Amino acid sequence: MRRFVLLLAPLALAAPLIAQAPASPPGSNNPAAVTGGTYTVDPGHTQVIWTLDHLGFSPYSGIFGDVTGTLTIDPKNPNAAKVDVTIPVSKVTTASAGLTEHLLRPGKAGGKPDFFGANPADARFVSTAVVANGQKARITGNLTLNGVTRPVTLDASFHGAGKAPAQMGGKENVGFRATTTIRRSEFGLGFGVPMVGDEVKLDIAAAFQK
Known part of the structure; x- marks a missing residue:
């Protein structure tokens, strides 16, 4: 019950702002709404x-939040866009307190942890190339996770852009959706494979502000 109340608290705090908000959302899915420059990640609205796969029975999901980083974009030259984001692995969240603890617990008797361990390094993605096609793009870059760096390609799509209302900060916003699949064993996180799936699908909601 306490957790449910905590989840509702941000909505209660936002209620006065929502009441004053325009009748329609300020964001637009028209790319013309994007302005150039360097944006910073909106950590409250960005999630990975x-x-x-769990034992072949069902899919299981978790979330990384509190992402930080930057996006530099020029609407006239989208292929020159650059993104550099950092993901605090230590703040991983799942629906199970026991599983979250397992992901972050140290190895037994000083040995190697099953997953990330007690003090995991942040993950980081740095783009190396962008190929845009209308409102979609393939973003290639280097993902560093668990101390291992490997190339990864994201399939990204433009979601929306625009200026937030003054009572909500008045900042320029731009948002994207991106997906990719990695093999966790390639990053030294192979515990439980193949009983627990090696392939990990990443679904990213990326929000930026300037």
């Missing part, structure tokens, strides 16, 4: 959802 990961999903893998």
